[in-house]
Amino acid sequence: MTAELVRGQNHPLPGSRLEIRVSVERPVIAGATLNDQDGRMREERWIAHPARPQLPGLEVSRQAAAEHRLAVDLDALPEDAHRLNVLLALPSGDGEPTRFGELAAPFVTLTGLDGEGIANCTLTGLDAESAVLAVELYRRQGAWKVRAVGQGYAGGLAAMLADQGLPHAQELAATINEAVAAGRARSVAVPPPRKDGERSREATVGGARGAADGGAGTAAPSDGRISYQHPNRASAPPPSPPSQTASSSAETGPGPVAGGPAAPSPTPASGSSGPSVPPPSPGKAAGPHVPVAGDANGWTMDERLYNQVWDMFEDLARTVAAYRSAVDFAESRMEQELDKVLSDPRTRVGPAADAARAEARTKQVRLVEQAREVLERDLGQLHAESDVVEPALPAAYARWDNPVWHGYRPPDQTPMAMRLGDLGLPESAGLRIPMLVRLPLERGLWIDSGGHGTGGSSGAGTAAGSVITSDELRRLAAETATAVAARLVAVHPPGDFTLHVIDPAGSASAALAPLIDSGVLPGPPAAGAAGVTTVLEQLTRRVDLVQMAVRSGAVDSLPPDLDTAEQLLVVHDFPHGFDDRAVTQLRYIADEGPSSGVHLMMVADREDAAAYGPVLSPLWRALLRITPVPDDHLADPWVGHHWTYEPPLVPHGSRVLTQVLSQVASARRP
Incomplete structure (x- = not known):
């Protein structure tokens, strides 16, 4: 029978191998530290965190997630480790909760080898804290027990680590938050x-x-x-x-x-x-x-x-x-x-x-x-x-x-x-x-047309990209964008999804042919700086109008000429044809567009846009990077493996895309 623990209560552990499950309303960082008999963390290697998720006998997730499972083997911990602390911290970032008081109380449960519950606790009473020591496993007279702690820290992760005796707590906390932020650009969605x-x-x-x-x-x-x-x-x-x-x-x-x-x-x-x-x-x-x-x-x-x-x-x-x-x-x-x-x-x-x-x-x-x-x-x-x-x-x-x-x-x-x-x-x-x-898409897409992305550790993507020329890679990136856009149009009811394409130099005309020839793309792709300005002004206005209507509760007052269908903007050859104002509008669409039915898909080489420097960093982080060739850059939200991603390209010689788009266009004409 599972023991329900309140703060300060303890319970014996029947075995050495167990799993600690954490459930929170929003994604949090989960980690664990080891302490000696005096409750001190002797060195930095005594902590498992997203930047270094494994210790002997302990493994945590590389990602911030709403659900975590920490695998523990107490017999494999260092002999001089007498306490294992499970830590939770809110990730830093725009739009993220800054204190646990904004969320429902986190819930922690321990299970044994057979999946049966051992003990659980609900971490109530949190308010201004942005980090919390959830539970501790401790050794007493050769046996292990679990204690519900629920001690919060308004100073965040750095204050918690400093309290355990780590001398460079501020630097380590910054490293952990940077690892989580970097991982979000390659991580799969965190499940609720x-x-x-x-x-x-x-x-x-x-x-x-x-x-x-x-x-x-x-x-x-x-x-x-x-x-x-x-x-x-x-x-x-x-x-x-x-x-x-x-x-x-x-x-x-x-x-x-x-x-x-x-x-x-x-x-x-x-x-x-x-x-x-x-x-x-x-x-x-x-x-x-x-x-x-x-x-x-x-x-x-x-x-x-x-x-x-x-x-x-x-x-x-x-x-x-x-x-x-x-x-x-x-x-x-x-x-x-x-x-x-x-x-x-x-x-x-x-x-x-x-x-x-x-x-x-x-x-x-x-x-x-x-x-x-x-x-x-x-x-x-x-x-x-x-x-x-x-x-x-x-x-x-x-x-x-x-x-x-x-x-x-x-x-x-x-x-x-x-x-x-x-x-x-x-x-x-x-x-x-x-x-x-x-x-609808909750996040935009960035299709990497360069051979130098943020690939995974095993180098599979780098190797795949090295056997083709840069022109071939750009062609495959454009074809991937067309395949994704075509699928989005095909899975929506006729008239419920509208495409916009910016191709300033006309470099993607061959890849866009199925969309243009079928009539699914309402007009020719926007070209040149003037075309970029026109499309961005139109979509920015749509986002503004929808947001104002929603905030004022007057959705019925939207202009009659406003296209209420979901919108997808496909940008090829970025940053060609973009000035500073256009880049700012693009960032606005990436951040605010999804909630207003406007979505962004960019085909771009990040190195080509390096001249914009840190201005574009939030944009890259806001988009999910996918590749036109197999690459091992994505990570799962549970363990953080480097997963090899394979793009949804149409088989060579197949006419399925033309047939599907023809039916979509025919259904729209009446």
């Missing part, structure tokens, strides 16, 4: 906290649930450090904060699955084509899970498929995290055992030393093999699920090569999301997760 029953499966830390649950769990390596479970559909959802009565909207952020899973509602999701039926109630699985398309929660099939894709994305992230963590632990333990042998002159050489070294290496190999077996089993489950989900996806979620596009008809309603590409990891063995963005 989920309510009870919103997921039909729940990822947890640790070992298998056993035969009673169908054997779908991930067996924890016998000496592994951290292992995430890939559970079956019968898993029980985690407890939710008592104070939360509704799922809050996520921060407007980057995202492949922007906004997270949709909560079931009494009415069908907008744009859903399936019948409105109650969500299925998860039942106990009698055997191994058999993948079924649409077995997630939701009121319509589109909503269920959307939530199922999100669940697959999270499962793959955590499965790979478990594998990498187990491999890291195996390497770390082998090094410790070898160091122990070498540190004693009596065992440094001779048969005993050779035997100790061989045994350490054998253990390392065995642990890695166990982790690989678990990874392959979980990947097999996800591959099987992908094989049944992909063919069942509606057009808005499907790749261009999916046969569903050949039977395309303009929709009557806007769907809840749209596919923006695919995501994969090096360990995922060809498995690709659809990258879905919620509609």
Whole structure:
């Protein structure tokens, strides 16, 4: 039975491996520090934070998120660490809450290997604090306990770290906030906290649930450090904060699955084509899970498929995290055992030393093999699920090569999301997760037409970009923009989405031909400085009018000639043709446009615009960067892996784009 703790109460921990789940109304930074017997953090390496998310026995997220899961193995912590503190801090940034008093009380729960709750607490009473020490795990007489703390700091993260004895607390706090800000330009959308029953499966830390649950769990390596479970559909959802009565909207952020899973509602999701039926109630699985398309929660099939894709994305992230963590632990333990042998002159050489070294290496190999077996089993489950989900996806979620596009008809309603590409990891063995963005777009897009972006650590994107010329890369970037714009038009009802294109030098005319020839683009692309000025003035006026009408509650008083459809501005060859005023208007559209139905997609090389310096930095951070070639620059909101993004290009030689746009244009003419 889960213990409900109030501030100051403690509870014994039954095991060493556990997961700490944090649920907050808006995205927060989660970290953890280690303290000695005197409650002091001895050095900077005793903290796990987004810029350095791993410590021995501890792993936190690289991202700010509304939901966090911290994986902990108490046996793997340093021997002189007697306390582990879980820290929460509000990220700095425009439009972000500056104190916890503006949010619903954060909720923290601890679960064991089997997913069963150990203890939870609600951090009430916070007001002006922007950082809080949520809970602490501490060692007493060889046993570990958890205590609810809830101590807030009005001075923020720096004050909290300084209170624990870190000498350079201000500098480290700045580093953490910079890492979070930089990560937002490459991070997928942070999902909102989920309510009870919103997921039909729940990822947890640790070992298998056993035969009673169908054997779908991930067996924890016998000496592994951290292992995430890939559970079956019968898993029980985690407890939710008592104070939360509704799922809050996520921060407007980057995202492949922007906004997270949709909560079931009494009415069908907008744009859903399936019948409105109650969500299925998860039942106990009698055997191994058999993948079924649409077995997630939701009121319509589109909503269920959307939530199922999100669940697959999270499962793959955590499965790979478990594998990498187990491999890291195996390497770390082998090094410790070898160091122990070498540190004693009596065992440094001779048969005993050779035997100790061989045994350490054998253990390392065995642990890695166990982790690989678990990874392959979980990947097999996800591959099987992908094989049944992909063919069942509606057009808005499907790749261009999916046969569903050949039977395309303009929709009557806007769907809840749209596919923006695919995501994969090096360990995922060809498995690709659809990258879905919620509609209407909550964030603009920046399609990188240069070979020098902010690519990921593994260099996959850099390598891909180096084998083609800069002209070819620009051509692919323009084709990617056309494919994305065409899909946005196609998934909206006729007349509900309007395109505007700025192409000052006419460099993208070949890529734009499908939009122009079909008549989907109302007029020719705006050219030259005069065209740039005209389009930006028109869209800026629209944003201003809509905002004034909404603020005054007089939406009916909008001018009759105002196009009330969603608007998309596609900018090619930036900054050619843009002066300082045009750049300011572009930033205004990027910041204020989405809430007024005006969205921005830029095809640009950041290095070409370097002359504008820091003026454009907020613009780059406000847009989600995608690439015309595979690149590993995106990160998930749970673990922060570098995901390889693959753009949604139309297959070479296919006429599907022309056919779809022709039907869109025909539906508009009447």
